[in-house]
Amino acid sequence: MKRAGPSSTNLIGLQRELNRWRRSQPRRTALPEAMWQSAATLAGSEGVSAVARTLRVDPHQLHLLLWNGDPSQTTVAPMWRAVATTG
Numbered sequence: 001m002k003r004a005g006p007s008s009t010n011l012i013g014l015q016r017e018l019n020r021w022r023r024s025q026p027r028r029t030a031l032p033e034a035m036w037q038s039a040a041t042l043a044g045s046e047g048v049s050a051v052a053r054t055l056r057v058d059p060h061q062l063h064l065l066l067w068n069g070d071p072s073q074t075t076v077a078p079m080w081r082a083v084a085t086t087g
């Protein structure tokens with residue numbers, strides 16, 4: 001079992017902050033860039049899957065952000081568009 005260290009404490013703190021933010025916003029509102037950056041920083045130490053599951057965010061977007069470092073590059077083209085452009 002993982003011990004609750006500084007990173008785990010930061011993850012719980014971000015989870016609480018994100019939950020407060022979600023309660024104050026309309027559904028489907030995009031997360032602020034600062035929250036994505038904090039999540040990506042934690043994903044670097046805690047793992048993408050664990051952070052995405054705890055924060056209830058898209059693990060694929062979090063992974064892309066972690067490696068690209070630019071939230072504007074995290075959008076993935078729809079599958080039909082990707083297939084149409086490769087043929």
